[in-house]
Amino acid sequence: MSDPLAQTDRTKVRRIAERGSFDRDLVNSIIDEAYLAHVGFVIDGAPKVLPMTYGRDGDVIYLHGAVGNAMLRASTDAEVCVTITLLDGLVMARSAFHHSMNYRSVVLLGEAVKVDDEDEKRRAFDVIVDHVLPGRTETARATNPSELRSTLVLKLPIDEGSAKIRTGGAVDDEEDHGLPVWAGVIPLALVAGEPEQDALQLDVPELAGLTPPVPARPTSARR
Amino acid sequence: MSDPLAQTDRTKVRRIAERGSFDRDLVNSIIDEAYLAHVGFVIDGAPKVLPMTYGRDGDVIYLHGAVGNAMLRASTDAEVCVTITLLDGLVMARSAFHHSMNYRSVVLLGEAVKVDDEDEKRRAFDVIVDHVLPGRTETARATNPSELRSTLVLKLPIDEGSAKIRTGGAVDDEEDHGLPVWAGVIPLALVAGEPEQDALQLDVPELAGLTPPVPARPTSARR
Structure with missing residues (x-):
């Protein structure tokens, strides 16, 4: 059993708290299954969210992009929010109000730190490529020094954050149970x-x- | 042909600009196909990103949640960023460096305004339910006044924003073309x-x- 993630005031799951979790193995399983993170940062006081690939190495998430990437530069040594979501199904209720979705999501908060050490940078690159397809770096042509130099790598510790999960069927009000409206779940999967x-x-x-x-x-x- | 989205300094697509677009029909098609948005807002100066359902009515996006939802309250009459991403494929290059993904994404910026008018609120609710499954509100039990009161609805005009798209195969350096490493695209779809x-x-x-x-x-x- 790994150590749980830090439960802070800003990572407390507020809405329907029983769906929240700080379990590190659960958080890691969601991170490892998804392909994309939505990374939020603040630029000139306003929020900006961009989809990014990533890789996990133990308790660290690596992000990368071109050295000129304005978003990555704004995120360097600044607070970011890395959110990763898997959509598992559409929940159809008898009432419009109780429609929902089944999902597994992770929200990670913290300061994104620039990776300067060349060995760690190379390792981060491998981790990001192997995240898409495990073992891919063993066959693909390795990243060369000039490619490394043109890339900005940021790391975020998997420390402050939480998972939130919804599973199961529709939860309708009891007085609606007899309504002749199909209720249930339409499973979704990325194939x-x-x-x-x-x-x-x-x-x-x-x-x-x-x-x-x-x-x-x-x-x-x-x- | 609809009017394009506003091209502002902060919505300019900077990285690989030829992948960017302000075409409203394209933006709408991505919004309509996806199920989830990742909504970014600023709370105590730090970014926060949460997955949310949504609906589109013409040139407006509606978001909703419980009245007590801290995130929605923080976003009311405040700048938000609504990012919607469809992942279409994994791009496998001969070199680790040129691995990529095919995707279609939309980033929308602006102030999220609370909807107080009861008719518009009800309409927003219908739009959000019908976004998941067109026509669903014709069969499901309609939202009642108490459900409406317990719900906070925000709207964001689809005005300032852009789409970004990557399609096609791997783009390797010419000297790598003969490497005996499988290159191509593994298509992905939500099924x-x-x-x-x-x-x-x-x-x-x-x-x-x-x-x-x-x-x-x-x-x-x-x-």
Whole structure:
């Protein structure tokens, strides 16, 4: 059992608190299953949220982007909010009011710190690539020093934050239970389609025969 | 052809600008296809991002939540950022550096205004429910006055913002084209599974025979 995340006044789950959790293993499982984070930062006093890829190494999340990325620069050594959401289903209630969604989400808060150490930066790069497809860095051409230099890497400790989860069916008012309106859950899952190989490789018999990588995640996420 | 969105200094797409667009029809199509928005706001100077459902009525986005929702209260008459992202595929390059994702995203900025007018509030509610499943409000039990009173509805004009899209295959450096590493795209799509009817209805023959609603969106989104 890992240590739970820090429960602070600003990470307390306020709405329907029983859906909240500070369990680190649960938080990590959501982080590891999703592909995208929505990263919030404050620029000139106003909020801005952008979708980003990321990677997790133990108790740290790495983000990256071009050195000129205005958002990453504004986030360097500044407070950020990294929110990761998996949508698991549409909850159809008998009443319009009780419609809902099943989801698993994580909200992480803290200061995003720039990674300057070259070894850690290289490792962060690997972690981000392997997050998409475990083991991918063993086959892909490794990141070179000039690519590393052109990239800004930020890290955020997985420390202050929480998970929130909704599962299960519709929760209608008792007096609505007999209404002739279909109620239940329509499950949703992110599913991978057939890999589409690069046209340049298709022209070369030995490259056209390469085995496409199979992402285990989207199909295993089906529930 | 609709009017484009306002192009301001803070909505200019900076990184890889050719992927950006202010086309209103494109922006609306992304808003209409997704189920979740990630809404950013500033609380005590720090950013916070939460996943929320929403609905679109013409050039307006509606958000809602419980009257006690701290986030919605902090967002009332304050600057928010509503970001909506569809993940379409994993782009596998020959080099670790050029791995990417195909996506369609919208970022909307502006002041979220509380809706006080009861008719507009009711209409916003319908728009949010029908966003999940078009026509659902025609069958579900309508929202009653007490449910309306317990709900805070905010609206944001779709005015200042932009879309950003990546499509297509891996873009590797020319000297890497011959590397024996599979390159291409693994398409991803949110797919609906078999509807799971509410257990209480399954016990009543005439209710167990209700036709489940079919969400057109997830399967049609498959690409």
